[in-house]
Amino acid sequence: MSLIKSISGIRGTIGGKTDENLTPLDIVKFTSAFGCWLQHNRGKQNLTLVIGRDARISGQMVSSLVISTLQGLGINVIDLGLSTTPTVEIMVTETHADGGIILTASHNPKQWNALKLLNEKGEFITAENGAEVLKLAAEENFIYADVDHLGTCETRSDAMDIHIARILQLPVVNAEAIRAKHFRIVVDAVNSTGGIAIPKLLETLGCEVIRLYCEPNGQFPHNPEPLKEHLTDICKMVKKEKADLGIVVDPDVDRLAIIDENGEMFGEEYTLVAVADYLLRQKKGFAVSNLSSSRALRDVARKLGSDYAASAVGEVNVVTLMKEKNAVIGGEGNGGVIYPDLHYGRDSLVGTALFLTHLAQQNKTVSELRKTYPSYFMGKKKMELTPEINVDDLLTKVQKEYPNDEVSTADGVKIDFPNNWVHLRKSNTEPIIRIYTEASTQQEADELGDRMIGKIKSLI
Template sequence: MTLIKSISGIRGTIGGKPSDNLTPIDAVKFAAAYGSWLKNQSKDETVKVVVGRDARISGEMIQQLVMNTLIGLGIDVIDLDLSTTPTVEVAVPLEKATGGIILTASHNPKQWNALKLLNEKGEFLNGKQGAEILEIAEAADFTFSEVDALGKITKTTHYIDTHIEEVTMLSLVDAKKISEANFTVVVDGVNSTGGIAIPRLLKRLGVNVIELYCEPTGHFPHNPEPLKEHLGDICELVKEKKADFGIVVDPDVDRLAFIAEDGEMFGEEYTLVACADYVLSKNPGNTVSNLSSSRALKDITEKHGGTYKASAVGEVNVVELMKETNAVIGGEGNGGIIYPELHYGRDSLVGVALFLTHLAEKKISVSELRKTYPSYFMSKNKIELTPGLDVDNILKEVEEKYSKEEVSTVDGVKIDFEEHWVHLRKSNTEPIIRIYTEAKSQQEADDVAQSMIKEIKQIANLD
């Protein structure tokens, strides 16, 4: 069992002992720290926080603990209940709230949950702000309100529909063209809130929907990370129903993957590539993704006359660089689309709408669309960390070994070779080293990854 405290929030497994896992005591402590920090930062007399959650089993329990802690601090709460991460992000500025909390552990299995924290713009907190909240939590520096100054909870259920309307009103989303294309799409909502939001968006756009695992029970029918090895059911159903394509999201709906009409993965890395290709064809400009994302976005950006930049891994880092470079679209290669015209956050609803418009204009199949993009293949691996392992020293040794190559240490160690790249980094959310590689064939990407894993194990004496 695990509890991970980081500048991006608190994440852990449900049950067990306080401070070792995500228990009710830890949820209250961290919510109190965030609420106290907001009150210290805010110049407004009334502090208001939007709270929403994905459908995981522990969500209702954690949400009640968090909301009641906030009202105990004299903070008003807007309760979205079942929602998506991007929906909460959209709701915060619309509500003129002081901040927001999303209760989700993203792609992690059902035993995990987390508190993701937002600022008044509906964007994730930066490292300095996250560190300040951790300090407050560790010091237990909370002052709760007296009985006449308690906050109140206001429940509202319209924000998924509001979010959908905001998406359909985007200048590059053409609902008429999408409807005229008469698409049939299979949706795997992994029994979480994507099963509410994505079918509703598709129907609003005139798409025929076939639902798979769209009941928000929190009982994930497969590993909720939208990777090929977890998606056999939807791949088969797309072929069986002769659908135009399939859509897969993670439990909190900020990661998006497509299945082509032949049941093959479009490629999670190519979600952003396809959406960027469409946006840049209408509005040329710059793009940003993180260091672990495909080279294909750089190729597409330069084809349209723009400049591509790579940030450290983490949505807040991507957003910061997007703002610095005035990027028109960006995101992460794990299927996260960030489109500033709506908001600075990964948003699968935006990605679906842009992709549908692109496909409707192109009038080609999803597999044909995929063939129009540069072909790169990625291998994503990890090594479990053991207590006492000096990970920084391991990464330093790798950096020194490959010092004659193009090496970046912005986030871990990334080595760019002529025909492939390798990126090694400590995870912010799990006790692992992530090893991402990309090359011009899957075999080469896998071989490079296995070779690097072997090197790391030798350095760390893990064999």
């Protein structure tokens, strides 16, 4: 069991000892810290925050504690109840709120929960802001409101409908083209809130929905991270039902994976690639992902006369670079699509609408569409080091070994070779270097990782 206090929020396992797990006392402490920080940052006491949660078993308990704590600080709450991460983000600006808290541990197993913290733009708070919140939490010097100035709580049940309506209003979403196809789609929402949101969107778009694990009861039927090894059930069902495709989302609905009509993975890295392919045909500009995402996005962008930029790993970093480049599209290779004309957050609903528009207009099957993109394979390895080794110095030595190659040090060391790349990142918690590679075959990607481990060993 564990508690992770990070600049982006507080995440931990339910139960156990305080300050070691996500206990009621820890929930109250960190909610209080964020509320007090917002009051100071916004320069007023009478704030409004939007709260929403995924369908985790602990969600109602955590939500009750968070809402009551905020009311105790004199902060008004708009409670969305069961919701999605992108829906909460959109509702912060929709309601002109001062911030928000999303109660979800994303793809972590059911024993986990978390508080994800949003600013008044409905975006994750910055690293600097997060550090300030953690400092306040450590000090535990909170001032609560008196009885005449407690916050109010308003419940809203229309948030998903508002989210979907905003998506359908986007000029790049061609609802009529999608409806004309009458897509038959299997949805695996891992028994969380995607089981409400995704079918609602698809049925609005005239699709026939076959539900698999769409009951929002928090009993995850498989590991909730949408990776190939966890998705055997939907792959079988797509084939059995003769569906056009399958859609998989994680518990808080910010990661989108596609299954083709043959029950094969489209590839989580390729969700963003396909959406970028569609959008950059409409408007040239920048596509942005992080340094550990597939080179396929760069290839597609350049083929369409656009450009590509890579940020450090982390959604906040991707969003910062997207704003700097005024990007048309961005996201992360884990199936996270960020369409800035809607909002700056990973959003499986808008990702679904954009993917289906592209699929309908291309008049291809999902497998045919996938064949139009460059094919890359990724490898992931790690190398454990002794505690006395200075990892930063070691990465600097590695960088100097490749003076004639394209090297980025924005997040560890990434070396772009002509036909493949390797990305080295140090762990923040233990003496480990994580080694990510990509090449045109799985064997080549794995061999590149092994060669890099050999190089590192030679420099120790």
